[in-house]
Amino acid sequence: MKRRSFIKSALVVSATGAAVTGGLLSSQTVLAASHEMDLTKAxxxxxxxxxxxxxxxxxxxxxxxxxxxxxxxxxxxxxxxxxxxxxxxxxxxxxxxxxxxxxxxxxxxxxxxxxxxxxxxxxxxxxxxxxxxxxxxxxxxxxxxxxxxxxxxx
Amino acid sequence: MAKSTIKLRTKEKGGLVQVKALITHPMDTGLRRNKKGDKIPAHFISEVMVEANGESVMMANWTGSISKNPFISLNYSGEKGDKVKLSWKDNMGKSDSLEKTVGKKK
The missing domain is CATH 2.60.40.2470 (SoxY domain)
Incomplete structure (x- = not known):
């Protein structure tokens, strides 16, 4: 059970990491809208x-x-x-x-x-x-x- | 010229200008699937801006939870002859805008 939750959390971390780098690489409008992006993730x-x-x-x-x-x-x-x-x-x-x-x-x-x-x-x-x-x-x-x-x- | 995606109506009454707009847009949430079962990518208007004489009246941040071909209506204190401009941007980088003078047919 522990192992499973560990894998899960590792996956989540890498996913958010990818999202962040993606945001940094793309245009500034994405950065400006980051607050909105967060809310749509809720x-x-x-x-x-x-x-x-x-x-x-x-x-x-x-x-x-x-x-x-x-x-x-x-x-x-x-x-x-x-x-x-x-x-x-x-x-x-x-x-x-x-x-x-x-x-x-x-x-x-x-x-x-x-x-x-x-x-x-x-x-x-x-x-x-x-x-x-x-x-x-x-x-x-x-x-x-x-x-x-x-x-x-x- | 391609037909505008925006239908804009403005009306002045007692110092208030009513702005009504219809925008033609699919507004896909990204959750719907097509007949083959593939997800239809999210495609929605993320930003709507209404300006009067160059001054921002309202800015809306939208998501996929707004209906297809969205409608918006709002009032602001203004007068006849104001130039009302409505513009939108979607999450795929498309945009459109339309300007109208309050109290004029065209």
């Missing part, structure tokens, strides 16, 4: 929250998620997220049961209203979590969406 919701440093995000009713309760087709789920919190700079959308929970990050400019609408893919019934960064603090809200037909893989 395979679970908790992991993604940890990577963002948003584990202590306070639930807020100032964030409004508009989404259908039941989505027939998980490939196209319209979700709109609006934040009434003053000084909102970032809106991050996470879909907790997707293979990669991190779905999107919106960075709002000074003039923009902190509200966006996009269509997401959902693998199965899941919570959609909106994490809002305002004044260097994190706030969150979630909404459960039932999916009858998945939209990832298949």
């Amino acid at each position: 395979k679970s919701f908790d992991e993604a929250m940890k990577m963002m440093g948003a584990t202590d995000a306070a639930e807020s009713d100032m964030i409004i998620i508009k989404a259908p309760e039941i989505a027939e087709n998980g490939a196209v789920v319209p979700v709109s997220i609006a934040s009434d919190i003053e000084g909102t700079t970032e809106i991050i959308a996470l879909i907790s049961n997707n293979p990669v929970p991190y779905a999107a990050k919106y960075t709002m400019g000074a003039k923009a209203k902190a509200a966006v609408k996009s269509r997401f893919k959902m693998a199965k019934t899941s919570d959609v979590v909106a994490v809002v960064k305002a004044n260097d603090k994190f706030y969150m809200a979630k909404s459960n969406i039932k999916v009858t037909k998945g939209g990832c893989g298949g």
Whole structure:
């Protein structure tokens, strides 16, 4: 058993090592986007929250998620997220049961209203979590969406 | 000229400009398989930028969890005559952009 876990960890180490060198060799845009890359690697919701440093995000009713309760087709789920919190700079959308929970990050400019609408893919019934960064603090809200037909893989 | 991948609509109302856009893109997650059972490589838009008169209004970082032919809508405080530019980049290095003047048909 010990041996097996050793091989496993060795493999993981070499894989990450390869990824890092790959990143160094390729263009600068990859380096600039490395933070994003990390988040897309998070395979679970908790992991993604940890990577963002948003584990202590306070639930807020100032964030409004508009989404259908039941989505027939998980490939196209319209979700709109609006934040009434003053000084909102970032809106991050996470879909907790997707293979990669991190779905999107919106960075709002000074003039923009902190509200966006996009269509997401959902693998199965899941919570959609909106994490809002305002004044260097994190706030969150979630909404459960039932999916009858998945939209990832298949 | 090839047809643009972006459909952009802008509307001004009461000091707010609504920007709506549809982008034609496959948005593959990298998890789907084709009929032979081979994985279809991930191909998705990773960055969307909206600018008004050269000033950044919003930047979105997307992943494969955004639906195919993505739609985006947002509001910002602006006025008629603003030049709204939307551009995107995907993980395979492709990109496109489109500029429109608020309140004008073309």
